Amino acid sequence: MPTIHWTESGVNHTALWRSERGAPPPKRVVIADDTTTADAAYHLACEGTALLWRGDFHNARQLLQALARRVDKTPQRKKRAKGKATDADAPAVPMANVFNLHRQAQAQRARVLGMVLLPFEADYGIALRRAPDARLACAEAWGPVITTDGASVAPMRDLLGMISAHEWRKKGVEVAALGAAPNNRIHPHYGVFSPIRGEYVALVATAPLPQAGPSQKDLVAFDIGTGTGVLSAVLARRGITKVVATDQDPRAIACAHANLTQLGVSAQVEVLQVDLFPPGRASLVLCNPPWLPARPSSPIEFAVYDEGSRMLLGFLAGLTDHLTRHGEGWLILSDLAEHLGLRTRAELLAAFAAAGLVVLGRMDAKPVHAKATDSTDALHAARAAEITSLWRLGAAAT
Known part of the structure; x- marks a missing residue:
């Protein structure tokens, strides 16, 4: 497995890197916590800088939701002056172009939201305040724990997807x-x-x-x-x-x-x-x-x-x-x-x-x-x- 590297409190750290979409480990990683604002996080994520979370788990979820709102926000159209072209007058865009732009937007959204990272212990536990016990959900997705020193880092979106899949697996x-x-x-x-x-x-x-x-x-x-x-x-x-x-x-x-x-x-x-x-x-x-x-x-x-x-x-x-x-x-x-x-x-x-x-x-x-x-x-x-x-x-x- 690839590894991710970062510096924290002047000490160099290394952990296994996990990404469900196969993204390479980010080259730039900063520590983020409950004091990190959504605007600052969004700016860093758009630049390609990942945020390794050390604060409250629920606050990390709120931060991720705030980033999603910023990614999905559509700029308000300016009011057109009288006599200017309307949407009905605009040429039709081929659906293939619409699809490709949609896929590009999805990819960009995944890249930005994938920059909020969580630390996982060797048994898939998460040592953050109010973090859920998601070890079973992780084991179902990643496989059983086979090492005692395999601390890892993964995007928070991956964890939320694994938890959701675990619930669907139980419910059917x-x-x-x-x-x-x-x-x-x-x-x-x-x-x-x-x-x-x-x-x-x-x-x-x-x-x-x-x-x-x-x-x-x-x-x-x-x-x-x-x-x-x-x-x-x-x-x-x-x-x-x-x-x-x-x-x-x-x-x-x-x-x-x-x-x-x-x-x-x-x-x-x-x-x-x-x-x-x-x-x-x-x-x-x-x-x-x-x-x-x-x-x-x-x-x-x-x-x-x-x-x-x-x-x-x-x-x-x-x-x-x-x-x-x-x-x-x-x-x-x-x-x-x-x-x-x-x-x-x-x-x-x-x-x-x-x-x-x-x-x-x-x-x-x-x-x-x-x-x-x-x-x-x-x-x-x-x-x-x-x-x-x-x-x-x-x-x-x-």
């Missing part, structure tokens, strides 16, 4: 497609995308299964990029007795194992840590790749951003080699990238054809998440038009 997310409560909850782990968007799960729960033989018990399914294991669980609950779920992320593998076990379907689902496909063929090969062809800036964003459409194109290119005769590939994909100008429908269909695939059918669903109706969101126009589809793909006749 109810998934209607898995049946009646209480045996229908998925418990997402830290760093694994939560299935809070139910429309794509409902599509998998209702799409007609391909015929595998005299009995559906003969049907074998692959779930590529399983994440929490939610779609494998849905397939198992639909009566498929052999599902192979894959993922390359160790956190997702552990999460899927835990969820499938607590849902009582682990005997039907084998979980493998591989990139894309397991060995063999299946009557149904399912994939819900990241929907936007852009570069992720943190591990959790790999569930949303697929740089260069690597996973999407990899799935399409290898699909026919892993389908049984008359088998189907199910691609769950939002068209948000099309509305953002990041990919066209023609390019998607061309990718199907290049992989030797034909469209057997398509089922659509309108997202119902909060951002779809939030008119203040920078990407509202694209989100309001978004449709999530389950594409049923088969091998083209030769």
Whole structure:
């Protein structure tokens, strides 16, 4: 692990550096406490100087919130003189440009807010006034403590994210497609995308299964990029007795194992840590790749951003080699990238054809998440038009 260095009371210090988004350790670190003003902290953070907190924990949270308000503050527009151009007269900005500016703003926000740092003891304890006992949440995210002298430093935002993930992991997310409560909850782990968007799960729960033989018990399914294991669980609950779920992320593998076990379907689902496909063929090969062809800036964003459409194109290119005769590939994909100008429908269909695939059918669903109706969101126009589809793909006749 990388290390972070700073001077405190004339003494040089070193600790392990932890950053969930993979940021390098800051080169400049100053000590901050309850006397540090939000304006001073904001100025330092914007310059790239990190603030290692030594004051009250709750005051650090308030400071972080104050920094967020400063980052998010939109300058008030000056009143236009009569006769000058209005917003309606301004040329339309391409959505791809809006998206790129939005991502740049998000990255800048993450950099500034990531400059408030906390010290962690070797057992993940936090020696600050009124600090919570977050050792379990840290262990779930960072792994068990394996050393007695591993003091570390991490951004406060990371800790707050780990605490939130720990609470969601305990509570779970109810998934209607898995049946009646209480045996229908998925418990997402830290760093694994939560299935809070139910429309794509409902599509998998209702799409007609391909015929595998005299009995559906003969049907074998692959779930590529399983994440929490939610779609494998849905397939198992639909009566498929052999599902192979894959993922390359160790956190997702552990999460899927835990969820499938607590849902009582682990005997039907084998979980493998591989990139894309397991060995063999299946009557149904399912994939819900990241929907936007852009570069992720943190591990959790790999569930949303697929740089260069690597996973999407990899799935399409290898699909026919892993389908049984008359088998189907199910691609769950939002068209948000099309509305953002990041990919066209023609390019998607061309990718199907290049992989030797034909469209057997398509089922659509309108997202119902909060951002779809939030008119203040920078990407509202694209989100309001978004449709999530389950594409049923088969091998083209030769």
